[in-house]
Amino acid sequence: MRTMVRPFGIVLLTALAALTGLAQEAAPIVSSQDLLNGLKDPGRWLMFGGNYSGQRYSPLTQLTPENVGRLQPQWVFQTETLGRFETTSLLLDNVLYVTGATNHAWALDARTGKQIWRYRRELPANLTACCGLVNKGFGALGDKLFMTTLDAHLLAFDKRTGKILWDVTMEDYKAGYAATIAPLVVKDKVIAGVAGGEFGCRCFLDAYDAQTGKRVWRFYTVPAPGEPGGDSWSGDSWKLGGASIWTTGTYDPQTNLIFYGTGNPGPDFYGEDRKGDNLYSDSMLALDADTGKLRWHYQFTPHDVHDWDSTQVPVLADLPIGGSTRPVVMTANRNGLFYTLDRTTGKPLVAKPFVNVTWTTGIGADGRPVLRPGQVPDEKGSTTCPDITGGTNFNPPAYDPALRLFFVNAREVCATFFGWPQDYKPGQVYTAGSQAKAPGQDKPFGVIRAIDPVTGDRKWEFRYANPTLAGLLSTASGLVFSGDDGGNVIALDARTGKLLWGFQMGSALWGTGPTTYIVDGRQYLLVPTGSALMAFALPREQKLPR
Amino acid sequence: MLSIAVANVAWAQDKPTKNPLEGNPEALKGGMGLFRTRCAACHGVDARGVRGPDLTGVWAAGASDTGLFETVQKGRPGTEMPPGLFMSDEDIWKTLAYLKTLSATPAPVSARGNAANGEHIFSARCSRCHQVDGRGGRLGPDLTRIGLTRARAALTNQIRGALEDLPSGYEPVTLTTPQGRAIRGVKKNEDVFSVQIMDTTERIQGYLRSDLREVRDEKRSLMPKFGPEVLNESDLDDLLSYLATLRGPAPSTTAFTPPAIPR
DSSP states (O other), X not given: OHHHHHHHHHHHHHHHHHHHTOOSSOOOOBOHHHHHHTTSSTTOBOSTTSSTTOOOEEOOOSSOTTTGGGOEEEEEEEOOSSSOOOOOOEEEXXXXXXXXXXXXXXXXXXXXXXXXXXXXXXXXXXXXOSSOSOOOOOEEEBTEEEEEOTTSEEEEEETTTOOEEEEEESSOGGGTOBOOOOOEEETTEEEEEOBOTTTTOBOEEEEEETTTOOEEEEEESSOOTTSTTGGGSOTTGXXXXXXXXOSOOEEETTTTEEEEEOOOBSSSSOOTTSOSOOXXXXXXXXXXXXXXXXEEEEESSTTOSSOOOOOSOOEEEEEEETTEEEEEEEEEXXXXXXXXXXXXXXXXXXXXXXXXXXXXXXXXXXXXXXXOSSOOOBTTOEEESSOTTOSSOSSOOEEETTTTEEEEEEEEOOEEEEEOOOOOOTTSOOOSEEEEEOTTOOOOEEEEEEEOTTTOOEEEEEEESSOOOOOOXXXXXTEEEEEOTTSEEEEEETTTOOEEEEEEOSSOOOSSOXXXXXXXXXXXXXXXXXXXXXXXXXXXXXXXXX | OOXXXXXXXXXXXXXXXXXXXXXXXXXXXXHHXXXXXXXXXXXXXXXXXXXXXXXXXXTTTTOOHHHHHHHHHHOOTTSSOOXXXXXXXXXXXXXXXXXXXXXXXXXXXXXXXXXXXXXXXXHHHTTTTOEETTEEOSSSOOOTTHHHHSOXXXXXXXXXXXXXXXXXXOEEEEEEOTTOOEEEEEEEEEOSSEEEEEETTOOEEEEEGGXXXXXXXXXXXXXXXXXXXXXXXXXXXHHHHHHXXXXXXXXXXXXXXXXXXOO
């Protein structure tokens, strides 16, 4: 009897569970501890940079320099929308959460790329987003996802349905504000900044309560007169100062500091109406995650007139410097210099060009760049290297802590910069200048470089025909993944830069990096290409339905 | 913030018939910068024409401020002149104010040159590589509309070899096979793994870099330099006169105007 009853009982329980919606395995929710664990669970990718360090370094080792040459496409997800991906997809419980152009979003089956839900936001026709109707990805906490919008809202989604749980306005898009950044979740707060540095914004970084969407703190990246740094702007220029934040920062749980790079001062190219250093534009900010209070700042390009936003990912690591282990934050800046800063004080430990640089001879003892003459844009034009897009840009770098190498997709391009006075009009582009192709320059090219962050020295490089903005991923097995300008995803040997594999996807990986994770015990490489996502894995026999 | 005296002109509503910023010193600064970034690559820093036409005589030739405003704003469909995307009305007036300072009384356009003889020269010297109305070679750019899209001075420089204009799709390249054979052509595309070319026999073909000993970008155009010793001044005048008559139909009869970018 007993042997008969027990199986029946289990069947009954299963049927009951199905009827009452009690899943056998509850859908996991994301805790703040899960976020601290980062990539320790190989079946998860829970935030923009993989973990709080922003290293984009995966501990996965199934793919190796020896077998990566056998990688094959597994599936392609076509969004069937206009506009390209700059997103980092999140993975949880075998489901991918993906944001796309014009504020579309999807939940996809990570095994097959098939859509589970789709979201599309109705956007106003008169958006003020300067540089593409893109989005950089979700943040996650609990059963919620968080996304910024091109009309400068912050949304919370139910991750099971794609339904909006709350919707808050960060700032009025009609005044030139937009948001494309992937939110960073720290403890119970959702942290996000705004774009608008080409529209005369006074920009900021915000933290919102993840449960309610209520704003908890705001840090203005341009101080008002009377505040510290307020005297670094002449006249009323601070009101249009820019210093937008549109690339996701990183977090150090030890010190409870978040790190964010800020954008250019406004207007971009003509500095006569904003005399002074223009704090905190083109800076690294270290803020208290609970209060938004500034702990320290370091300004890479004081009084910038070349539009060199410092909105690169601040990558955190601990490095052996001067006989001890120093906590640092590293960045390859748009101005062409690679920096290693002390994470506790913001003091620069290393500042060295990683591309051809003509505007400075390096930083002085006071930490400020020593300027070369003849590099200020005017109406006649002055030629400077790097160009406006910079030595690199917002495309995420990667860092291998075992090899102690920082990988960056660099650009060797110069330009002639022009600046002229311009009147500000709300909602109109406010750049007061532009750039043009530099006459007689060598043919520009793109190059992936590996940099030792202790010395700033270049260890290897991989060069290709034209500059691009593909992001990077590194793995503990000694691989670096990125893309060229021509539509290839590529794998390099992290030790030597040797090309190991590539696949022509038809459109460049651009503005974001590949990600990797385990589903069903198998390591996948996920790569955005144009308006599609491609998943790669090592080959195995296809199982057909019975 | 700035003191442009006419800053409050209602730009968008009633378009002025005359440039409201003409002679305004502040506006001229912006105009110079705008002209140099947006116009000079084709029309020259001095507006005397590089690839695009000489603009120094446009007013003398009868153009009006509003007509030029419209040309800058909307471009010239069917030519390489693009619409002035992201240019406010104020930007356009500034640009035209600066252009006016470069104006000169144009030299009388001489009718020198015999177009009929120029056509013979073209057939003999140029058509191996350049098509006109569907006849001729494919290695160089199609010249069916060259009379509309290139200034006489620019063509002179190109023919004489004083200007190395290597537009995308016509960059010279030499591939070397493992056996040491050189394949010369123009580059159509490339990436990390491959290069796509049209070779001098007009064969289009892609090559894997792994199958080649070398892919070398050349500095000199595949177009020969026609100096005075091979093409005298009189023949050059005839050839230029013929090229000026090449004003064929646009590739598509429907002019495409890019949709306005939301802002």
